[in-house]
Amino acid sequence: MNLINVNHLTLGYEHQKVIKDLSFTVEKGDFITIIGANGSGKSTLVKGLLGLIKPMQGDIQYHIDTKQIGYMPQETKIDATFPASVEEIVLSGTLNRLGHRPFYGKKERKLADDSLALLDILDLKKKSFADLSGGQRQKVLLSRALSATRELLILDEPSNNLDFSSREEFYKIIHRLNKEEGITILMITHDLDMHAIAGNKIIAFEDQEIFVGKIEDYRRKMHESL
Ligand SMILES: Nc1ncnc2c1ncn2[C@@H]1O[C@H](COP(=O)(O)OP(=O)(O)OP(=O)(O)O)[C@@H](O)[C@H]1O
Known part of the structure; x- marks a missing residue:
């Protein structure tokens, strides 16, 4: 089952095209690793998928409620001295579910607790x-994303x-969420160690192109180019 279809997508800023003519599908259960050098366009792709920037060409078709897309930003983009408790941060993941209600209810609190428990950090x-x-x-930021969704x-x-x-522990957790909880994952990583690159796609x-495909095909391609 396809969750997202990306068709001939071109993304960028003003007159700079960063990603050109990219096509791929996100299927339910996929674990997609996104790699590339600094400034190559990884975050731009994520912004496009989150609807924060509009396609210059091509389109993105969602077969999933976009509220069911959880996002975990880079930790460095969050002020570590932010005066909030773990509970408040994880609860904030449920904001989209509140609708017009101004306060968190029992349901949101349970969801936040469940998300903390899933990562074994309820004690925090x-x-x-x-x-x-x-x-x-x-882990707290991952719990917040899990409070928003268990889909993608x-x-x-x-x-x-x-x-x-x-x-290592963090990667294990993400794999467990994918394999055991059936959560579809798209993960940007800087970790170019081929052992760390995991998942199915x-x-x-x-430099010149964007490779899209199965991890084993990418490994083979890298091996052949050595
Ligand atoms: N808001 C913006 N306005 C204009 N150009 C931008 C903007 N954000 C990023 N860029 C440019 O788009 C290109 C791709 O940036 P992007 O942040 O997508 O790369 P990245 O692969 O995520 O890099 P990193 O690994 O450093 O996070 C870069 O040339 C960058 O300077």
Whole structure:
């Protein structure tokens, strides 16, 4: 089942085209890794998928309620000294579900608790975000995205700033969410270690072209070009 169809998409800013004629599909259960050098267009693609910038050419067709797309930004884009508790941050993931109600209800609180429990960090609920380690903060931000949706998550460099073991743990969690919870994942990563690149599909921004395909085909291509 296709969740998103990207058709001949060209994206960019004013007169600069960053992504040209890109086509791919996001199917339910996919785990798509997005790699590429700094400035190659990864975040631009995510902005396009989130509807924050409009296609210059081509289009994106959604076969999913766009409210069911959860986004986890780079941790560096969040002020770590932001004076909020873990609970408040994770609850804010449910804002889209509130509609016209001004306050969080029982349902939202349960969802936030469930999301924390899913990542085994319910014990952090009352802590201040500012007091957490980098790895814990990433999990809190992932819990917030899970409070928004269990359908499709877009993760922007979730392993940024994490030490080796926290990174390994984080990748394991994301894989579990994909395999066991059936959550479709699109993940930007800077981690070019082929072992870290996992999932079933890859979008690789290269010098002259964008490779879209299966991870094993990408591995083979890289191997052949050595
Ligand atoms: N708001 C903007 N206005 C104009 N140009 C932009 C804007 N955001 C990004 N760009 C340009 O678009 C190109 C792609 O940037 P983008 O942020 O998508 O790259 P990226 O692959 O995500 O990089 P990084 O790995 O550093 O996050 C770059 O040349 C960048 O300067």
